[in-house]
Amino acid sequence: MRYYYTQMSQVSYANQTYTTVYKPLFFEFPDDNGAYHDIANNVMIGSALKTAINAVNLTVSTTDFYFPKGTWCSLFEPVGECLYFSQSQMHTLPSRINESYVHLREGYIVPMQDATALGARTTVDLQKAPVDLHILGSFRVPGVMNWQAEGLYVNDDGVTTELQGNVNQYYIKATYTQTGGENLYIQVNQQMLATNYMNTTTNCSAVNAADYLGNIYVYNATAFKQHDIWVVSVAYDDDISNYQAVGTASFDPATNRIVWDASVDKVYLCLSKIFRIQFQNRS
Secondary structure, eight states: HHHHHHHHHHHHHTTOOSSEEEGGGTOOTTTTTTGGSSSSTEEEEEETTTEEOOOOOOTSSEOOOOOOOOOEEEEOOOOSEEEEEEEEEEEEEETTTOOOEEEEETTTTEEEEEEETTTOOOOOHHSSOOEEEEEEEEEETSSSSSSSEEEEEEEEEEEOOOOTTTEEEEEEEEEEEEEESEEEEEEEEEEEEOOOEEEEETTTSSGGGGGGEEEEEEGGGGGTOOOOOOHHHHHHTEEEEEEEEEEEEEEETTTTTTEEHHHHHHHOOTTTEEEEEEEEOOO
């Protein structure tokens, strides 16, 4: 819901980068000839998520879905390896009537909440919980450690139509480097600030709990990571050079992800205060 809401908000703001949300594959891959075929079964949601669903023939148990070149990781069923294609191609997946897939595209960050785990029944329920970040980096130049991902997150009260002072909008970028040990940085740049909700004591402009950070999931970790345990630290806007340790992230081999579970460390960070989060291993 958080990702969908963010995408819809940009369309409503008339942001020219976000012209539509639910779109054929060729909108994102106009130079890929295969993206123009079988458009009913292969759909992009924004730029970061690809759906694969058999919308045509309900009598078959498997379907060949089209995947553009790159790495694609299952968002809702992350167990096992991500899909990697050195060139665009068809890939067979089970496709019974109750089976569908959502894959995270490399180079992107998606804000998400697990409504089932939270027991949420409405969007109001989701406003009472922090937001998770799902990150799948991309190596911009093969063979060079320039792994990065980016994404947008928008949060408000879900009711107001007055944007000024009532909306938080964050541009989030993740990068990875092996300089001085392993370092994974997640930088938060605030593009819109909910000033009407500013708490001058905490310097936090949270509209609701969804402006706090929950878990962080970094996908396809074996493509770059050298260690399994990472110290998680945060630097705030008012002191960007001072990192404070807030917990530990670890590699989950079952899902091939580096995971920081904020509930374990009992630390929920206000996104509007954060300058940068650092995952570090110096061993």
